[in-house]
Amino acid sequence: MTAVCPTPHHEDEVVLLGHGAGGRLTAELLDTLVLPALDGPDGPLEDAALLPGHPDLVVSTDGFVVSPLFFPGGDIGSLAVHGTVNDLAMRGARPVALSVALIVEEGLPLSELRAVAASLGKAARDAGVPVIAGDTKVVGRGAADRIFITTTGVGQRRLGLRPSVALARPGDAVLLSGPVGLHGTTVLSTREGLGFDSDIASDSRPLHELVAALAPLGGQIHTLRDPTRGGLAAALNEIARASSVAVEIEERAVPVPGAVAAACDLLGLDPLIVANEGCLVAFVDAAAADEALTALRSRPEGAQAARIGEVLPHGARGRVTLRTLVGARRVLDMPLGEQLPRIC
Amino acid sequence: MTAVCPTPHHEDEVVLLGHGAGGRLTAELLDTLVLPALDGPDGPLEDAALLPGHPDLVVSTDGFVVSPLFFPGGDIGSLAVHGTVNDLAMRGARPVALSVALIVEEGLPLSELRAVAASLGKAARDAGVPVIAGDTKVVGRGAADRIFITTTGVGQRRLGLRPSVALARPGDAVLLSGPVGLHGTTVLSTREGLGFDSDIASDSRPLHELVAALAPLGGQIHTLRDPTRGGLAAALNEIARASSVAVEIEERAVPVPGAVAAACDLLGLDPLIVANEGCLVAFVDAAAADEALTALRSRPEGAQAARIGEVLPHGARGRVTLRTLVGARRVLDMPLGEQLPRIC
Known part of the structure; x- marks a missing residue:
């Protein structure tokens, strides 16, 4: 096989910031490009997906790129835990385990990395969920903005709770x-x-x-x-x-x-x-x-x-x-x- | 076993490219900074971790930041699938499901995103594993280098196969x-x-x-x-x-x-x-x-x-x-x- 690097048809067909903002542009990008390629669900997108063969388990993943890294009330580390714990919870699940993948820019002060990791660890402990798997990649200066974190969670659905984005009914x-x-x-x-x-x-x-x-x-x-x-x-x-x-x-x-x-x-x-x-x-x-x-x-x-x-x-x-x-x-x-x- | 190295406390101590290269520096960063913060395992780091309460299931996560995106024999999309499928396999597991989180730089040609997504989807189909969850974030120009992908996999261990990095024995x-x-x-x-x-x-x-x-x-x-x-x-x-x-x-x-x-x-x-x-x-x-x-x-x-x-x-x-x-x-x-x- 040889490398195939596609040439864009129009100069202006590029990813826009709005494609990642969770609104109509995001939905469009998912519906027209990402989901067809990945054989995404015909049904609605839930906060967390059922694990095939294990109907009591759900999985959710989220990338965190918040800037600044630290803000009143939290930081990228605690946010990465809460965001994924909450996506699991929206399917009626308690968090069973998290995985954490860090992408770090060369030159990030170790003190900041330490603070983010400590906050992430504390948030996970406070939520009662272990971090069982992880990965750390480093890219050169200017190839990322300080640190990005992707957390994936596995959750176990609570007995009787089966909420879904598709189950709202007239009168609710x-x-x-x-x-x-x-x-x-x-x-x-x-x-x-x-x-x-x-x-x-x-x-x-x-x-x-x-x-x-x-x-x-x-x-x-x-x-x-x-x-x-x-x-x-x-x-x-x-x-x-x-x-x-x-x-x-x-x-x-x-x-x-x-x-x-x-x-x-x-x-x-x-x-x-x-x-x-x-x-x-x-x-x-x-x-x-x-x-x-x-x-x-x-x-x-x-x-x-x-x-x-x-x-x-x-x-x-x-x-x-x-x-x-x-x-x-x-x-x-x-x-x-x-x-x-x-x-x- | 734990690498012993002095904990750095100087202002100028920063993340180096080598911290992400999988060698001694990576081990040091994990042992002294990341794992203590996240309550990592006392035991060895496996390619995939056992899911608590579900001893037949394993979880693995990996961030992919390869540059260039396309190279002879593959691209970041296929690599992201193979890397995670293989980490699961190293624990004796067949892949049950993948999640995919994209971090995309504003300005990336949609054609390249489409090519990466198509390759990722094809690799997953070829491996017989569904992509059940995903996330897409966009960051501004210069805040990431084109596209980063984090894949997390859940695998089911094959009957009788229980390999571990800690189980090699004299005579093997x-x-x-x-x-x-x-x-x-x-x-x-x-x-x-x-x-x-x-x-x-x-x-x-x-x-x-x-x-x-x-x-x-x-x-x-x-x-x-x-x-x-x-x-x-x-x-x-x-x-x-x-x-x-x-x-x-x-x-x-x-x-x-x-x-x-x-x-x-x-x-x-x-x-x-x-x-x-x-x-x-x-x-x-x-x-x-x-x-x-x-x-x-x-x-x-x-x-x-x-x-x-x-x-x-x-x-x-x-x-x-x-x-x-x-x-x-x-x-x-x-x-x-x-x-x-x-x-x-």
């Missing part, structure tokens, strides 16, 4: 476990030196115990999703589309911290599209909504849980609408996605 | 499934434009079927290792150390293709420290050596399998020696590791 209550916008605005504010970082901190934290609190409700928990890249807007749109339902959210019911609102005003961002790393949306049978809300609020990380909307009995399938503060109704679209690179 | 025969040095010299020659790439191609290929051919020998297969970064020298030293045995290799018995020898001469490299991606070393009970050799040779990828040495009944534990072509005996040391960056 939509619950949100905590305030939105903290992670994205914190990272952006730290990176750009905007000064908000004294008022806010990332919500980065593990959510598997919060999911465990929902376990007694079993099959009444239809869908769980953590609104990371693309924020609450992307998560809700993914659920509406995968479940083919119409979702309606009460804007006033969505908790947005004052500092997040202020930062978003300054940055021209909608808090609903800003990444979170420590909250989840749950679509639950309306009959179990109060009990689910109580269960969420029983945990510190769910203390501010709120019921923010519902799945409409009728309505345009795949669409998310927002009832605004003034009572109007507008479509809450899938974000295009170019606004917040390297947020996780 | 040392088998090598194919010629050494092809992958590393091919990548280096392509990258540096040395012109050898018309004569040689990477040996990148999956080895799980070759391991399946050994399965009937069960517990007589003590250790399997694919000599990737750091080459045959690193693999043998890792085995000698983890198993606390003395290994002796016959230099004349190690197949080194002529083009590899020529390229290594030019580059000032020892073929025994050059990375491979399509061969394995097997430490097997001497009584089963002939049968194992026959089994290896029954497969195309093992057609050139050879018996290259033995574990000495006595001798310095943890040491690898080489009987040279002229009959002298020299220590085959763990490579320091700075010579071949970004070879995989």
